[in-house]
Amino acid sequence: MSAPVKYSHQREAIVDYLKSTKSHPTAEVVYENIRLIIPNISLGTVYRNLNQLADCGRILRLCCDGKNVHYDGFTHPHCHFMCESCGNVSDMDMDFPTDLLNKAKRLKDNNINNVSIVFTGICNTCKSIE
Amino acid sequence: MSAPVKYSHQREAIVDYLKSTKSHPTAEVVYENIRLIIPNISLGTVYRNLNQLADCGRILRLCCDGKNVHYDGFTHPHCHFMCESCGNVSDMDMDFPTDLLNKAKRLKDNNINNVSIVFTGICNTCKSIE
DNA sequence: TTGGGTGCAAATCTTTTGCAGGTGT
DNA sequence: ACACCTGCAAAAGATTTGCACCCAA
Numbered sequence: 001m002s003a004p005v006k007y008s009h010q011r012e013a014i015v016d017y018l019k020s021t022k023s024h025p026t027a028e029v030v031y032e033n034i035r036l037i038i039p040n041i042s043l044g045t046v047y048r049n050l051n052q053l054a055d056c057g058r059i060l061r062l063c064c065d066g067k068n069v070h071y072d073g074f075t076h077p078h079c080h081f082m083c084e085s086c087g088n089v090s091d092m093d094m095d096f097p098t099d100l101l102n103k104a105k106r107l108k109d110n111n112i113n114n115v116s117i118v119f120t121g122i123c124n125t126c127k128s129i130e
Numbered sequence: 131m132s133a134p135v136k137y138s139h140q141r142e143a144i145v146d147y148l149k150s151t152k153s154h155p156t157a158e159v160v161y162e163n164i165r166l167i168i169p170n171i172s173l174g175t176v177y178r179n180l181n182q183l184a185d186c187g188r189i190l191r192l193c194c195d196g197k198n199v200h201y202d203g204f205t206h207p208h209c210h211f212m213c214e215s216c217g218n219v220s221d222m223d224m225d226f227p228t229d230l231l232n233k234a235k236r237l238k239d240n241n242i243n244n245v246s247i248v249f250t251g252i253c254n255t256c257k258s259i260e
Numbered sequence: 261t262t263g264g265g266t267g268c269a270a271a272t273c274t275t276t277t278g279c280a281g282g283t284g285t
Numbered sequence: 286a287c288a289c290c291t292g293c294a295a296a297a298g299a300t301t302t303g304c305a306c307c308c309a310a
Contacts (some may be wrong), residue, residue: 004310005263005265005310006263006264006265006308006309006310007309007310008264008265008266008308008309010204010265010266011265024191024198026299027299027300028187028299040266041266041267042266042267042268042269043267043268043300044266044267044268044269044300044301044302045265045266045267047300048265048266048297048301048302049265051301053298061196063193063194063195063196064246064269065193066191066199066274066275067275067298067299068298068299069196069299069300079234079236081234081242084243092234092237092238093237094233094234094237094303097227097230100227100247101249102280103224104211104222104224104249106223107223107224108211108222108249108251111251111252111253111254111257112211112249112250112251113214113250113251113252114249114250114251114257115247115248115250116194116246116247116248116250117230117245117246117247117248118245118246119231119234119238119242119244119245120242120244120246121241121242121243121244122241122246123241123242124241127237127241135283135284135285135288135289135290136283136284136285136288136289136290137283137284138283138284138289138290138291140290140291141281141290155273156274157275158274170291171291171292172291172292172293172294173275173292173293174275174276174277174291174293174294175290175291175292177274177275177276178276178277178290178291179290181275181276196299196300197273197274197300198273198274199274199275212290249303261310262308262309262310263308263309263310264307264308264309264310265306265307265308266300266305266306266307266308267297267304267305267306267307267308267310268296268303268304268305269302269303269304270301270302270303270304271300271301271302272299272300272301273298273299273300273301274297274299274300274304275294275296275297275298275299276295276297276298277294277295277296277297278293278294278295278296279292279293279294279295280291280292280293281291282289282290282291282292282293283288283289283290284287284288284289284290285286285287285288285289
């Protein structure tokens, strides 16, 4: 959970990008978008920074399917929705069940740090294509 | 969600194994264990069957971290816990919040099929090693 | 100055897939 | 018989890592 020691232009660009979008991009998508600003950034650097940022809690790492990890610049507790058809991840516009987390913490002697709540189904776009 | 058409010895062995354990093994671990019974089974077959079984709902596919997919032979709705240190996945001994799922279904016009609830923290084993 | 950060490319690891042959119905 | 299933091995994809160089503190 410790923060990085040194400032890095690349890392801040990644954070800025993630905070500017409500989509929940994969590392590859982050890479493509950061390249528009820092053309010679490498994919390895993107991965390294995403891991570092997630480890220190500045961004969220979302593991919704077994394919790709998605990242979220908004770290307040909220629920996600993933479309089973297109794989897109979005925020759920509903209250976060804080009571559920507290209940779990009591059950596990406060050894719980977080909870991930991901709903799955078919999004409206895919529904209309069907 | 459609069930497989034909019986397969390998597939049933995989289901039996998953129903016999409360651990939440990865494909690799399933492979190792099934080989004790069917020595010449291939890893590809294990992956194919795990996908098929998860797709038709006979087992659960758990995506807790970005590393490995875990599988669960018990399909009733329940919450999971994953240790951030060792990566082990276990069941949470608490009521499943059915109301939360119903609330989300209403919010999304019943286009929601499921919800995954994964708590993360440090398990007792890792806690004692620290 | 110096240790973290980076770009590059190779390596690693997980999962999927093409194919030829086997098997359940 | 025919479609599905399998073992095998190669391919595909995602992510990590070793290395030499660069740069923030």
